[in-house]
Amino acid sequence: MSDYERIRLVILGGAGVGKSCIVKRFLTNSYTDKYRSTVEDLYNREYDLGTVTLKVDILDTAGDMQFPAMRRLSIATAHAFLLVYASTSAASFESIKRCFEEIREQRADFQEIPIVVAGNKFDLATSHREVRIEDVSEWVYCELPKLRVKVLECSAKDDYNIKEIFRSFVTLSRILPQGQDDGSGTSGLKRRSSAYVSTSKGQRRTQSPNDSTVSGRDRGSSSSTSTSADTNSSLSEPRSKPRSRSLIRRSSRKAKQQIRDAQSNSDECIVS
Structure with a gap:
């Protein structure tokens, strides 16, 4: 009705x-x-x-x-x-x-x-x-x-x-x-x-953001939602980057330690 x-x-x-x-x-x-x-x-x-x-x-x-x-x-x-x-x-x-x-x-x-x-x-x-x-x-x-x-x-x-x-x-x-x-x-x-x-x-919630029939107000809300998402994403990046750099440093130190151990073993073999 x-x-x-x-x-x-x-x-x-x-x-x-x-x-x-x-x-x-x-x-x-x-x-x-x-x-x-x-x-x-x-x-x-x-x-x-x-x-x-x-x-x-x-x-x-x-x-x-x-x-x-x-x-x-x-x-x-x-x-x-x-x-x-x-x-x-x-x-x-x-x-x-x-x-x-x-x-x-x-x-x-x-x-x-x-x-x-x-x-x-x-x-x-x-x-x-x-x-x-x-x-x-x-x-x-x-x-x-x-x-x-x-x-x-x-x-x-x-x-x-x-x-x-x-x-x-x-x-x-x-x-x-x-x-x-x-x-x-x-x-x-x-x-x-x-x-x-x-x-x-x-109805707006069921529409695709790329729908060509979206009104100017809808486009404005879509852009503000996108901006909000980008902002959240950019805010989360500083927390993830130190974590990635620390993993790289640990991996680098481990690789260097393995090289030193290999050189030490090699020297020991030569001495004997």
């Missing part, structure tokens, strides 16, 4: 920015202009990556602050965050700033959590833009350095950059693509969890 990993993605942002529209466009490729206030909706999806099944829970939260306990719980249990604002609303950008402050207050590991900041309603930005992506990037990369974060704009209505949002989480979560990507963001992915590492270590 294949191993599996479950990841919870929590979507935060103000009311009416299109959080639910992004999720529905991604999951069902559908869109509606009708607005319905969200309390909390949970979606799930599975991806078969070969050696592991990736189970993704997508939690769509309320855009207002009527349920603070639910909000705190969702932040505490998240593995990744999608912060959504509307490019046509400066107030929505201020809202995701407050969302991030909540994350920073509740999660000591906030710098290690994958975060995507998405500006929705890009289809209206040409005529009604209030938030420039340069301002968002400046806030993220200048005021909040050392984060695992990506900034982009999208449109749930036009299906622009929607898949790229979720593909970004794959990269930020260090589920790295190996080989070609089939466009779904799940082709040839390599999991970097502790379970995967333990399995891959067992």
Whole structure:
């Protein structure tokens, strides 16, 4: 039975920015202009990556602050965050700033959590833009350095950059693509969890050091093992060399003694 990993993605942002529209466009490729206030909706999806099944829970939260306990719980249990604002609303950008402050207050590991900041309603930005992506990037990369974060704009209505949002989480979560990507963001992915590492270590032990498929990390470990062996060998040589020289000296002395004895016997024979 294949191993599996479950990841919870929590979507935060103000009311009416299109959080639910992004999720529905991604999951069902559908869109509606009708607005319905969200309390909390949970979606799930599975991806078969070969050696592991990736189970993704997508939690769509309320855009207002009527349920603070639910909000705190969702932040505490998240593995990744999608912060959504509307490019046509400066107030929505201020809202995701407050969302991030909540994350920073509740999660000591906030710098290690994958975060995507998405500006929705890009289809209206040409005529009604209030938030420039340069301002968002400046806030993220200048005021909040050392984060695992990506900034982009999208449109749930036009299906622009929607898949790229979720593909970004794959990269930020260090589920790295190996080989070609089939466009779904799940082709040839390599999991970097502790379970995967333990399995891959067992596989490395069965590989030959000369195997051409060994990765750079494996080659590094092989070279370090070889260096260690050479070091041990060089350390053992000084103990063996004196032993060899002493044997040579004893053999030499014995041979010389035999020669002297033979000469002495020869002289004795001549005298007699």
